[in-house]
Amino acid sequence: MANSIKIRARMKGASCEVKALIKHKMETGLRKDKKTGKVIPAHFIQEVNCEHNGNSVMAADWGTAISTNPYLAFSFTGAKKGDTIKLSWVDNMGESDSAEEQIK
């Protein structure tokens, strides 16, 4: 699951806006496979963590109702250009990924 995350961080005045797109199927566990009629097991991201220079700035708990290929945006203060922003996620099957980006 490498490179499942696209992350951009940009300074807007005093605050830093972080935008991220994660590639994940976010299966709800309610859909049925049309061919076999069996329920497709739930497979979704549970935890998303975002760190600025190693300190957590946002930690989210997600359920199945976040859309496929999730989009996330938030902002925080106290950052400057060139700082490192790191986003990581863990899903209910134990898969995980993380990405780092410099703030522009």
Added chain:
Amino acid sequence: MNMKRRVFLKGTLASSAVAVAVGAGLLSPRLVLAAWPKSAFEAKNVNDALNGLYNSDLAPASDAIKVDAPDIAENGAVVPVTVETSLKNVESITIFSEKNQTPLVASFNMTQKTEGYISTRIKMGQTSNVIAVVKADGKLHSARKEVKVTIGGCGG
């Protein structure tokens, strides 16, 4: 027969020990993250989910929260939602879709540096209210917006 029973007993003892350790936060991968609130995410209505998250279902409406979502969503599988608040000391922003099978969509935990702004895309099973609950200064506040859904997005 006896052997199997022994193995079975050992297995259950071991797994319950692990469960206790997880419950005590000993095995938590990151200390910053609390355990994923399973009961809240499985709750069938908004009040149960709120109780699971905050031990309180009192979230009075507040004008300081703005829920931005489309009036009509043609595709319930992708509904853009933005929550903004002017409240200070925001600790968390939680998003519910009232009539989903499990209404709790996501909960975003903030730090002091994080601003009161979250934008994401959610799935909605049918026309219902999108409710944002903001915890600020230890108190809960809420705001809602109705979104009409043409095609549901929770499968089925």
